[in-house]
Amino acid sequence: MAKQTKTFFRKKFSKNMQKKLVLLFVAIILAFVFLIGRITYINAANGEDYTRIVLDQQQYDSRTIPFKRGDIVDRNGTKMATSERVYNVILDVKVMTSDEDSIEPTIQVLKDCFEIDEEEVRDLIEESPSSRYNILKKGVDYETYKKFEAIDEDDENYPDVAGIWLEEDYVRTYPYNTLASDVIGFTVDGNVGSNGIEASYNNTLNGTDGREYGYLDETSTVERTVKEAVNGDTVVSTIDLQVQSIVEKHILEFNEQHKNEASAGEGSKNTAVIVMNPQNGEILAEASYPNYDLNQPRDLTKYYTQETIDAMSDEEQLETLNSLWNNFCVSDTYEPGSTFKPFTIAAGLETGILTGDETYYCGGVLHVGDHDIHCSNRDGHGTQTLKQALENSCNVALMEIGEALGAEEFCRYQELFGFGEYTGIDLPGEGETSGLLYTPENMDAASLATNAFGQNFNVTMTQLAASFCSLINGGNYYEPHVVKQIQDENGNVTENIDPVLVKKTISEETSEVIKDYMLGVVQEGTGSSAAVEGYDIGGKTGTAEKLPRGNGKYLVSFIGYAPQENPEVVVYVVVDEPNVAAQASSSYATELASGIMSEIFPYLGITKSSETADTQTN
Numbered sequence: 001m002a003k004q005t006k007t008f009f010r011k012k013f014s015k016n017m018q019k020k021l022v023l024l025f026v027a028i029i030l031a032f033v034f035l036i037g038r039i040t041y042i043n044a045a046n047g048e049d050y051t052r053i054v055l056d057q058q059q060y061d062s063r064t065i066p067f068k069r070g071d072i073v074d075r076n077g078t079k080m081a082t083s084e085r086v087y088n089v090i091l092d093v094k095v096m097t098s099d100e101d102s103i104e105p106t107i108q109v110l111k112d113c114f115e116i117d118e119e120e121v122r123d124l125i126e127e128s129p130s131s132r133y134n135i136l137k138k139g140v141d142y143e144t145y146k147k148f149e150a151i152d153e154d155d156e157n158y159p160d161v162a163g164i165w166l167e168e169d170y171v172r173t174y175p176y177n178t179l180a181s182d183v184i185g186f187t188v189d190g191n192v193g194s195n196g197i198e199a200s201y202n203n204t205l206n207g208t209d210g211r212e213y214g215y216l217d218e219t220s221t222v223e224r225t226v227k228e229a230v231n232g233d234t235v236v237s238t239i240d241l242q243v244q245s246i247v248e249k250h251i252l253e254f255n256e257q258h259k260n261e262a263s264a265g266e267g268s269k270n271t272a273v274i275v276m277n278p279q280n281g282e283i284l285a286e287a288s289y290p291n292y293d294l295n296q297p298r299d300l301t302k303y304y305t306q307e308t309i310d311a312m313s314d315e316e317q318l319e320t321l322n323s324l325w326n327n328f329c330v331s332d333t334y335e336p337g338s339t340f341k342p343f344t345i346a347a348g349l350e351t352g353i354l355t356g357d358e359t360y361y362c363g364g365v366l367h368v369g370d371h372d373i374h375c376s377n378r379d380g381h382g383t384q385t386l387k388q389a390l391e392n393s394c395n396v397a398l399m400e401i402g403e404a405l406g407a408e409e410f411c412r413y414q415e416l417f418g419f420g421e422y423t424g425i426d427l428p429g430e431g432e433t434s435g436l437l438y439t440p441e442n443m444d445a446a447s448l449a450t451n452a453f454g455q456n457f458n459v460t461m462t463q464l465a466a467s468f469c470s471l472i473n474g475g476n477y478y479e480p481h482v483v484k485q486i487q488d489e490n491g492n493v494t495e496n497i498d499p500v501l502v503k504k505t506i507s508e509e510t511s512e513v514i515k516d517y518m519l520g521v522v523q524e525g526t527g528s529s530a531a532v533e534g535y536d537i538g539g540k541t542g543t544a545e546k547l548p549r550g551n552g553k554y555l556v557s558f559i560g561y562a563p564q565e566n567p568e569v570v571v572y573v574v575v576d577e578p579n580v581a582a583q584a585s586s587s588y589a590t591e592l593a594s595g596i597m598s599e600i601f602p603y604l605g606i607t608k609s610s611e612t613a614d615t616q617t618n
Contacts, residue, residue, distance in 0.1 A: 063090075063133070066169050067207030068489070069191050070232030072184055072198070074241040075284075075484065081184050081198065081294070083170040087145045089114050089137040091121070094130050096163030105160045113148050114140065139171055174294035180244050181291045182327040183237065183283075183427070183482055194297075195325050197235055197483065199428045204486055207232040233494060236485035238282040246599045247273045247285045254592050255289055258579045266290060266303070269577035272328045273596065274461055276570045278469035278561060280499035281478030283425075284569070284604075288328035297325065331429035333436070333458035334576065337544030338376070338393045338526075338586075339559050340454030340464075342471055342514050344401055345390060347413035349510045353404045356513060358386045360397035368399060369446040376543065390517045391525030393541060395453045402452025407443040410451065416505055417467040418477060424500075425462050425480045455544060465572045467505070468559050471514050472538070472567045475506040519564055527558060530590040532598045536564035536609040539593075541586035546577070554583040558590045562597070563607040571597055 072081035089110070096106050103125070110116040116136050124134060145166055151158050172187045185196025191206050193199035210229030255267030272288035290303060298321060300309050312320065326332070348354035364380035365372050375381065375395040381388075389397035402410060414420065420437040422430050436458045438447055450456040462480055470477040479500040486495040506514075518538035521527040526541045539560025546553040557574045561567040573593040577583060600606075 063167060063212050065210030065212055065226070065229045067209055067229040068170050068231040069172065069187070069207070070205040070489070071234045072205070073234060073236055074239045074244075075237060076240065077236070078241050079175060080180060080237070080239070080241065081172065081174050084173050085142065086138070086169050086171050087140040087142075087166040088135050088169050089116065089140060090165050090167050091124070091134045091136050092132050092163040092165070093125055093128055093134060094132055094163075097125060097129055099160070099162065102160045102162040105158065106163055109148075109151060109158065109161050109164065110136065113144065113151060135167075138169065140166065176241070177293045177295055178291045179241070179248060180239055180285075180287065181294050182288055182329065183239055183286050184294060185428075186294045186297045195327065195429075196427060197237060200426050201235050201483065204235060205232045231489045234487040234489065234491070235483055236487060238277075238284065238482050238484045239286070240284045240604075242603055243275055243600050244285040244287065246603070247275060247596055248287050248289075248291075250592060250595045250599075251287055251289045253595075254575075254588075261579045262581050263579060265579060267579050268575050270328050270332070270574075271576070271592075272461060272574045273592075274329055274465045274570075274572045275596075275600065276465050276469060276480065276572070278473045278567050278570050279478075281466065281469070281480045282484065282499070283480060283482050285600075286327075286329050286482070290324060292324050297321075300324070327427065327429050328574075328576075329461040330425060330427050331460070333460055334555050334574075335455050335457065335544040335546070336459045336464055337454045337542035337555065337557060339468075339540045339542035339557050340459075341390055341393065341398050341452075342518060342540055343413070343417055343467065344398055344405070344410070344452045345386065345517070346471060346506050346510055346514050347410065348401050348405055349513060350413070350506050351405065351409055354386060354401065356386055360384045360386075360389055360394065360400055362389075362394050362396040364396075366396045366399050366449070368403075368449040369444060371446045373399060373446065373449055387517045387520055388525075390540070391520045393521075393526045398453040399449040402448050403445070405452075407438075407440040407448050410448060411438065411440050411443065414451075414457075416503070417470070418502075419457070419459055419463055419467065421463075423460075423462050423466050423480050424502075426483055430460070430462070454542065461572060461574060464559065465570060468561075468572070469570055470505040471511060472518075472561050472570070474508040474511045475504050477502045477505050515564060515567075518561075522560065526586060527560070527590055529587050530558055530560055530594045530597070532562075532594055532601060534608045535562045535597070535601055535606065537562045537597065538564060538567075541590060543584055543586045545584070552583065553577050556583070556586045556589045558586060558593045560593055560597070562601060563609070565607075568606050569600070569604060571600075 069083045071079050073079050096102050107118055107121050110121055111118050114137050120136070128134070148166060151161065174184065183196050185198035186194055187198055188194050193202035193205065198205065208230040211227045213225045251271050251273060254271055258267035261267070270288055273285065274283060275285040276283050293299060300320060309317070345354065349356070361383050362375055362381035364378045365374045373395070376393055381392050381394045384392065384394050384397055414437055438451065438457060447456055466477065466480045479502050481497065484497050485493055488494050515538055518540055519536060521541070522531050522537045522539055527539050530539055531537060537560050539558055542557035544555045546555060555574065555576045556578065559570065559572040561570045571593055573589045575588050575592065578588045580588070
């Protein structure tokens with residue numbers, strides 16, 4: 001019998017069969033390993049999505065916990081953009097209708113407390129009796145929230161109110177309305193930045209939504225699982241709110257003064273100002289007018305009647321809004337006029353074609369190629385030294401300097417100074433255009449002549465301001481920027497945005513000569529009305545006739561700095577088509593600049609002139 005059994009097992013488990021059993025066992029193990037790996041992968045990649053599906057099938061409720069978008073603050077920590085907590089009114093129809101006695105009291109509270117239309121609620125009950133999550137109203141303030149909280153806790157007077165709950169949310173607000181609108185920008189639905197820092201630092205400002213899941217049992221007891229939201233970071237800008245306020249006050253005063261003067265409309269087509277630290281590229285203020293209210297960015301009633309707005313097509317309204325939202329300082333190009341002359345002279349000094357001892361004779365016009373090109377003074381300046389040529393803004397002298405430089409060297413220095421290129425400023429809009437320049441190959445004699453005194457090529461305000469800083473700081477070109485630091489929600493610094501030294505444009509020796517000439521512009525020349533008592537201010541005026549020539553339209557400007565030694569601040573003012581009878585006067589820009597500088601210099605503690613300091617000491 002034993003022998004038969006032994007034989008039987010031998011037959012049943014032959015070596016071939018044993019191999020098959022081992023292979024089967026291995027296959028099963030591998031299948032389990034694959035399944036475990038697959039489940040792990042699904043859980044890691046799509047676990048939250050599948051969990052949500054399962055919870056929905058088991059009548060779990062869930063809600064998004066919104067993150068708080070980070071603040072934008074000025075360099076001193078004052079909030080310029082922030083997110084305030086508000087509440088959304090949510091109705092759980094299934095809970096409300098589970099008890100007949102709850103329906104009418106709940107509808108009444110929705111009406112009295114939140115001003116929600118009664119018919120809207122009744123329609124919802126009829127159409128979606130089993131719905132669990134219905135947003136009836138958004139943006140309820142904290143005062144209303146507290147009012148409902150008292151009702152919710154008052155079981156004596158409101159025993160049957162059921163199915164209402166308030167969900168936290170945030171709304172973006174701008175405490176100073178129009179202030180720094182070009183720099184800050186605004187947000188659209190879904191925490192998406194539009195324009196300004198809101199757009200360029202959108203990912204930094206945004207956080208990550210949290211999630212709350214919960215099971216509602218028969219007694220409405222909730223078991224919850226919470227994944228907290230991660231709030232956005234704070235962006236610390238280089239803007240000084242006080243300087244920005246002073247700049248915008250003077251811009252508004254100028255436009256109010258000249259509103260409807262020569263024709264119906266604002267005081268200029270555009271008035272823009274940049275205040276910059278020439279030693280590191282930080283922008284302390286940047287503004288243009290017309291501006292807009294960041295809390296109501298689509299409101300056009302400040303500049304148009306309601307009748308005019310109603311007559312606009314959707315495309316016309318959008319075009320008008322885009323024009324209003326446009327950052328003139330970054331995006332718009334124009335001919336710089338005579339504010340470019342210091343750059344031409346600097347190039348001549350650097351290449352050695354100028355020594356500073358040159359003299360020129362200006363008879364009011366110079367024949368170049370087939371053209372008679374006039375000086376700003378058509379009667380002529382007479383004999384001019386190089387310094388006087390800049391002080392009096394003599395076109396003839398600059399045309400002769402341009403001819404001496406030659407097209408190749410002139411274009412090389414234009415590029416070296418950053419014209420025709422992106423500055424890299426951390427604001428949107430620069431990518432659309434960087435200015436139109438000639439090349440040595442297509443620059444004829446007349447083009448070189450007019451380019452030398454700042455006409456027939458385009459720049460942006462940011463380009464010229466950043467380049468000008470290098471003229472007066474010893475030749476160091478810094479990347480212009482409006483953000484200096486990133487902080488987490490608790491105020492801890494997570495990133496310092498240090499100044500970026502891009503290149504060297506001119507020598508310190510040339511810088512000193514150019515500063516001496518520009519000090520003369522304000523003390524003796526065309527920029528005299530920009531002077532501020534007690535300060536050594538250098539600078540250059542500009543008057544650019546717009547295309548087509550002869551239409552009486554001009555862009556006037558002034559760019560200045562203080563103090564003379566180790567300049568601490570640059571102020572650049574552009575007035576595009578002042579609303580006056582005769583636009584061709586740089587005094588509109590110099591006087592505006594003077595008003596701004598007279599207020600911001602004491603606030604910033606700008607070093608006074610040595611004569612003033614000596615007087616105060618004595």
